[in-house]
Amino acid sequence: MIDALNKHLPLELNAHLIYAGQSAIFSYRGYTKLADYYKDSAKEELGHAQKVMKRIQQLGGWPDYVPDALPVKGQSKWSVRELFEANLATEQKVLDSLTKLIQAADEDEQDWETDNVLRTLVSDTEDDIQFYTAQLAQIEEIGLQNYLTAQL
Numbered sequence: 001m002i003d004a005l006n007k008h009l010p011l012e013l014n015a016h017l018i019y020a021g022q023s024a025i026f027s028y029r030g031y032t033k034l035a036d037y038y039k040d041s042a043k044e045e046l047g048h049a050q051k052v053m054k055r056i057q058q059l060g061g062w063p064d065y066v067p068d069a070l071p072v073k074g075q076s077k078w079s080v081r082e083l084f085e086a087n088l089a090t091e092q093k094v095l096d097s098l099t100k101l102i103q104a105a106d107e108d109e110q111d112w113e114t115d116n117v118l119r120t121l122v123s124d125t126e127d128d129i130q131f132y133t134a135q136l137a138q139i140e141e142i143g144l145q146n147y148l149t150a151q152l
C-alpha cells in the first residue's frame with residue numbers, strides 16, 4: 001500500500017504545481033476570477049498531497065515526494081481552452097489512480113482507513129472534473145469571448 005500511495009503522490013503534487021502556476025498565468029492576464037479559483041485549487045491539491053503523505057507515514061513508510069515528471073513547461077502561452085482540456089485530462093488521470101488505489105486498499109489489504117482517506121480525495125477530484133467539463137461546455141455554448149468577459 002505504501003508503494004502504491006507513493007506512486008499516487010506525484011500526481012497530487014503535480015496538480016498543486018500546475019494550479020499554482022495557472023493562478024499566476026490568469027492573474028497576469030487579468031482574469032481575476034480564474035486566478036482566485038486556481039489559488040484555491042492549488043491549496044486543495046496540496047491538502048490532498050498532505051493527506052496521502054500522512055497516510056504513508058501512518059502505515060510506517062516515508063513519503064517519496066519528488067515527482068517522477070514535472071508539469072509540462074510553456075503553459076503561459078496556452079489558450080484558456082487548452083489549459084482546461086489539459087487540466088481535465090490531469091484530473092481524470094488522478095481519478096483513475098485513486099480508483100485503482102481504493103480497489104487495492106479494499107480487496108488486497110482490507111485497509112479501511114486508507115480507503116476512507118482516498119474517498120475524500122475522489123470527491124474533490126470529481127468536483128474538479130465537473131468544473132472543467134462545465135467550463136468547456138460554457139465556452140462552446142456562449143463563445144470564448146463571452147466566457148472570458150465573465151472572468152474579468
Ligand SMILES: [Fe+2]
Pocket residue numbers: 012015044045048094121124125
Ligand atoms: Fe487532488
